[in-house]
Amino acid sequence: MTTDDLNCDEIVELVTAYLDNALDEDTRRRFEQHLTTCTGCDRYLEQIRRTIAELGLLPPEHLSDQARTDLLTAFRGWRAT
Secondary structure, rough: OOOOOOOHHHHHHHHHHHHOOOOOHHHHHHHHHHHHOHHHHHHHHHHHHHHHHHOOOOOOOHHOOOHHHHHHHHHHHHOOO
16 A cells, blocks of 8 residues: 555545535545455445435425434434444
């Protein structure tokens, strides 16, 4: 692994920017290179894509206030770990 390689922790931190097409060309290339050799990160990216797609189909009025609070708390807690 060279110093230019991204590690799994960095991939997790960059996944949102990757999906938003907000990475610079070099970082995007390094991100995609990591995915070719790491099935765990490739799987993680696919899970995030599926989650976004599924949640995008859920009308906001079907999400109770408590469910919304629980989800936000879970995601904040996950991000902090």
